[in-house]
Amino acid sequence: MSAPETLPAEAAADPVARVRGEPLETLPSDLYIPPDALEVFLEAFEGPLDLLLYLIRRQNLDILDIPIAEITRQYMEYVELMRELRLELAAEYLVMAATLAEIKSRMLLPRPAVDEDEEDDPRAELIRRLQEYERFRQAAGELEALPRVGRDLFPVRVLAPEDERPPPAPEVDLTDLLAALREVLARAQLQAHHHIQREGLSVRERMTRVLDRVSEATDCVAFTSLFTLEEGRRGVVVTFLALLELLKLGLVELIQPGPFEPIQVRAAARDDRA
16 A cells, blocks of 8 residues: 655645545545546537538638648547547547548549549548538527527516406497397297197088089089188198098099199099999
8 A cells, every 4th residue: 555645835735625624635545546537528529520620620721622631640640539538439430531541542542644624533522521511510600699598588577467456347339238139039939838729620621611512513613713712821721631531532533624724623423422
């Protein structure tokens, strides 16, 4: 067991920590600090494109003419640093490292002499992706700078004082008065009584009357002349029922001289009545 560590003289004035209110001047000899207890906070990048853009902007490089060898070296140094610090390394960082290595190898290989217009720059696709990512990143920054409720703006809610005064009585106009009258009339209609009385007309009596008229006539009697319109609907119905009963009993006959001619009624022969 090693001897207790003594703090430097310039730091002796400030205790290392306070335990239960008492200052701690020296570290305990049996204090164990795990090797992974030290945390190093680096620049936070949202992906490999963010890291590449950071390396380019930090050195004020032209994004259209990237020195791919130098950028690849710096990128690999950062990847190796994350590995040494045991940080979780996403697969997309390794994919970008492979892409940079491929572009670097294609830049080093001799290319056939072709027209400048037809020359295919191996960095073109990477430059396009970086420019597109930078535009989205700038748009995201502008959106982040906008005022936000709960961060920059705080809505104020003020409750209105309670009004203890009674609400004013509504005014009654002619329309409301007529509506109330209609409601009363509707209720009165529901309370109306229906009186059923025995009908003063008799089918049997009307049969006798029709039969006497038909029998006394020397010829046929028009069908429509048997009805008395002054009696109304009930009289017409009773007369029609009496005529049907006479036809059923075979006491009268219906005759139509021709198509669309008026219907005639006549008394049946005595033999037919029998």
